[in-house]
Amino acid sequence: MSAARRCRPPRALSGLFVWCLRNTGVRQIPCRFVHLYHVANGRLITFQYFNFLKRMYVTQCNRDLNQRVKPKSDSAVCPFHALQQLDQEKKVVHEISPVSPVHQSETSSRNELREIKLAAETEDSVLLVGAESKEDRQWKEMKLQLDDLPGILARLSKIKLTALVVSTTSAGFAMAPVPFELSCFLLASLGTGLASCAANSINQFFEVPFDSNMNRTKNRPLVRGQISPLLAVCFAASCGIPGIALLTLGVNPLTGALGAFNIFLYTCCYTPLKRMSIANTWVGAVVGAIPPVMGWTAATGSLDAGALLLGGILYSWQFPHFNALSWGLREDYSRGGYCMMSVTHPGLCRRVALRHCLALIGLSTVAPVLGITTWTFPVISLPINLYISYLGFRFYRDADRSSSRKLFFCSLWHLPMLLLVMFTCKKSVLEKEDKGDLSVGSHETAVKMRLP
Amino acid sequence: PPAHSHSDWIGPPDRLSNLRPVIFYVPPEESALERRLREARQEAQASNQRFWARHNRAFRQEKEEFIYSRLKAKGLEMRDESGQKATLNAEEMAEFYKDFLTKNLKKHLQYNRDWYKHNFRITFLMGQVALVRALRWLRWRKKNVQQ
Numbered sequence: 061m062s063a064a065r066r067c068r069p070p071r072a073l074s075g076l077f078v079w080c081l082r083n084t085g086v087r088q089i090p091c092r093f094v095h096l097y098h099v100a101n102g103r104l105i106t107f108q109y110f111n112f113l114k115r116m117y118v119t120q121c122n123r124d125l126n127q128r129v130k131p132k133s134d135s136a137v138c139p140f141h142a143l144q145q146l147d148q149e150k151k152v153v154h155e156i157s158p159v160s161p162v163h164q165s166e167t168s169s170r171n172e173l174r175e176i177k178l179a180a181e182t183e184d185s186v187l188l189v190g191a192e193s194k195e196d197r198q199w200k201e202m203k204l205q206l207d208d209l210p211g212i213l214a215r216l217s218k219i220k221l222t223a224l225v226v227s228t229t230s231a232g233f234a235m236a237p238v239p240f241e242l243s244c245f246l247l248a249s250l251g252t253g254l255a256s257c258a259a260n261s262i263n264q265f266f267e268v269p270f271d272s273n274m275n276r277t278k279n280r281p282l283v284r285g286q287i288s289p290l291l292a293v294c295f296a297a298s299c300g301i302p303g304i305a306l307l308t309l310g311v312n313p314l315t316g317a318l319g320a321f322n323i324f325l326y327t328c329c330y331t332p333l334k335r336m337s338i339a340n341t342w343v344g345a346v347v348g349a350i351p352p353v354m355g356w357t358a359a360t361g362s363l364d365a366g367a368l369l370l371g372g373i374l375y376s377w378q379f380p381h382f383n384a385l386s387w388g389l390r391e392d393y394s395r396g397g398y399c400m401m402s403v404t405h406p407g408l409c410r411r412v413a414l415r416h417c418l419a420l421i422g423l424s425t426v427a428p429v430l431g432i433t434t435w436t437f438p439v440i441s442l443p444i445n446l447y448i449s450y451l452g453f454r455f456y457r458d459a460d461r462s463s464s465r466k467l468f469f470c471s472l473w474h475l476p477m478l479l480l481v482m483f484t485c486k487k488s489v490l491e492k493e494d495k496g497d498l499s500v501g502s503h504e505t506a507v508k509m510r511l512p
Numbered sequence: 513p514p515a516h517s518h519s520d521w522i523g524p525p526d527r528l529s530n531l532r533p534v535i536f537y538v539p540p541e542e543s544a545l546e547r548r549l550r551e552a553r554q555e556a557q558a559s560n561q562r563f564w565a566r567h568n569r570a571f572r573q574e575k576e577e578f579i580y581s582r583l584k585a586k587g588l589e590m591r592d593e594s595g596q597k598a599t600l601n602a603e604e605m606a607e608f609y610k611d612f613l614t615k616n617l618k619k620h621l622q623y624n625r626d627w628y629k630h631n632f633r634i635t636f637l638m639g640q641v642a643l644v645r646a647l648r649w650l651r652w653r654k655k656n657v658q659q
Binding site for chain 2 (some may be wrong): 179196197198199200201202203222264268271273278283284285288289290293317332335382390393394395397399403404406459460461
C-alpha cells in the first residue's frame with residue numbers, strides 16, 4: 061500500500077480514530093494529540109489532523125533533504141548547522157548520564173534528549189535525524205525486548221497506514237445505502253485492520269536489504285534487527301488468519317475473499333513487481349481501492365455499482381498522491397533498484413497524475429447518477445476537484461520539486477474532504493424507501509440473512 | 513559485543529552497503545540444524561554485503577562522472593569560487609537516475625531472486641530450529657514434572 065492514504069472517518073467514530081492515532085507511538089509531537097483529543101468539532105479535528113500529517117510528511121521530506129548528497133535548495137544548509145549544535149549538546153548529555161549497560165544508557169539519554177527536544181525550539185526533522193544517528197552508531201544485542209515489542213510490532217505493521225486504510229473502509233461502509241449497524245461495522249473495521257497489518261508485515265519481511273538502503277525506510281524494525289524474520293512472519297500469520305476469518309465468518313464471505321485477495325495482491329504482486337516493472341503503480345492503486353469496496357460489501361453484502369465507484373475514486377486518487385511523492389524520491393528509487401514511473405518514464409508519470417485528477421471530477425459527477433449521493437455532491441466537490449486538477453496541471457507543466465510537493469500535500473487533505481462531502485451528501489435511506497417498497501422488503505430480508 | 517553474551521549482536525549500518533552487520537553467537541552445543549541456520553545467515557549476509565557495497569560504489573562513481581561531464585559541458589568547474597561543490601539540478605540528475613536504473617535492471621532481477629531464496633531458506637530454518645527447541649523444552653518440562 062502506497063505511502064499514505066487517508067480519509068475522514070464518519071463523525072461518530074472520530075473519537076475512536078483519534079484514539080488509534082494516539083497509540084501509534086509518534087514521539088515527536090505529543091502535545092498535538094492533546095489538541096486533537098479535546099476537540100469535539102469535526103472540522104477542527106480535520107484541521108489539526110491535517111497539521112499533524114503535514115508535519116509528519118514535512119518531517120520525512122526534510123529528512124530526505126538532509127541526506128541527499130547534493131541538495132539543490134537552500135533549506136538544506138541551515139538544518140546542517142543546527143544539527144552540529146545538537147550533536148554537541150548530545151555529547152554533553154551523554155557524558156553526564158551515568159555509565160551503565162548499553163541499552164539503559166541509550167534509553168536514559170533518549171529520555172533526556174526528549175526533554176531537550178521539547179524545550180528547544182528547533183525543527184523536529186533535525187532533532188529526529190540527530191537522535192537516530194546517535195543510536196545508530198551503537199552495537200545492539202539481537203534479543204527481543206518485550207517492553208519494546210508493542211512499538212516494534214506497530215512499526216512492523218505500519219500502524220498509521222493501517223489506521224488510514226481502516227478509515228477508508230469505514231467510509232465505504234458509511235456510504236452504503238443501508239441502515240448503520242455498529243456490530244457489523246466494528247467487525248469489518250477490525251478484520252480489515254488485521255488484514256492490513258499482516259500485509260504490511262509481509263511487505264517489510266520481503267524488503268529488508270532494500271529498505272536499509274533507502275532513507276525513508278531505513279529505521280524499520282527488521283532492518284534494525286529488533287525482531288527476527290521468523291517472528292515477523294508469525295505475527296503476520298497471527299494477524300492475517302484471524303482477520304480474514306473474522307471477515308469471512310463475522311461479516312460475509314465476499315468481504316473475506318476481497319480481504320484475502322488484497323493481501324495476496326499486495327504481498328505477492330505489488331511487492332515483487334516494484335522491482336520489475338512500472339506496472340506496480342497500477343497494481344498498488346487497486347490495492348488501495350479495495351478497502352472501501354470491502355467496507356461497502358460488509359454493509360450490503362454485494363458488489364454494487366456504488367462500491368465500484370468508491371473504489372474508482374480511491375483508485376484515481378492514488379495516482380496524483382503517489383506520483384507526486386515519488387517525484388522527490390527519484391535518487392533513492394534509482395539506487396535501490398525500484399522501477400517507478402518517476403524515474404524511468406517521467407513524462408508518463410506526470411500525464412497519469414493529471415489524467416486521474418481529471419478523472420476524479422468525472423467520477424464525482426457519476427455518483428448522483430448511480431444514486432449514491434444527491435446532485436449537490438458534484439457541485440460542492442467541484443472546487444476541491446478543480447484545485448487538485450489545477451495542481452496536477454502545474455505538476456505536469458513544471459515538473460519540479462515544489463509543484464510535486466504542492467500536489468502531494470493537496471492530495472492529503474483532498475481525499476478526506478471529498479469523502480466527508482460525499483458522506484454529507486449521501487442520499488438518505490428514507491428517500492429510497494419511499495421510492496420502492498419491494499426493494500425495501502428484499503433489503504430487510506437480506507440484512508436478516510447476513511447476520512450470523 | 514561482550515564475550516559473555518549468548519545472543520547475536522547487530523551493528524551500525526555499513527558505510528558502503530548500508531546493511532547492518534551481524535555477529536553470530538556460536539553456542540557450545542550447537543546442533544547440526546542450528547549450524548546450517550547460522551551458515552545460511554552468514555552466507556546471505558556476505559552475499560548482500562558484496563552486492564550492495566559494489567552497487568553503491570558504482571552508483572557514487574557514475575554519479576560523480578556524470579556530474580563532472582555535465583559541468584564540463586556547461587563550462588563550469590567542480591568547485592566554484594566560494595569552494596562549494598557545484599551541483600546539477602534535479603531535472604538534470606533525473607536523466608542519470610533513469611540511465612542507471614535501466615542499466616542495472618537485470619542485475620537487480622538476479623539479485624532479487626537470490627535474496628528471496630536466501631530469505632525463505634533462512635526463515636524456514638529458523639522455524640525448524642524454533643520447533644525443535646520448543647519440543648525439547650516440552651520434553652524437559654514433562655521429565656521435570658514426572659520427577
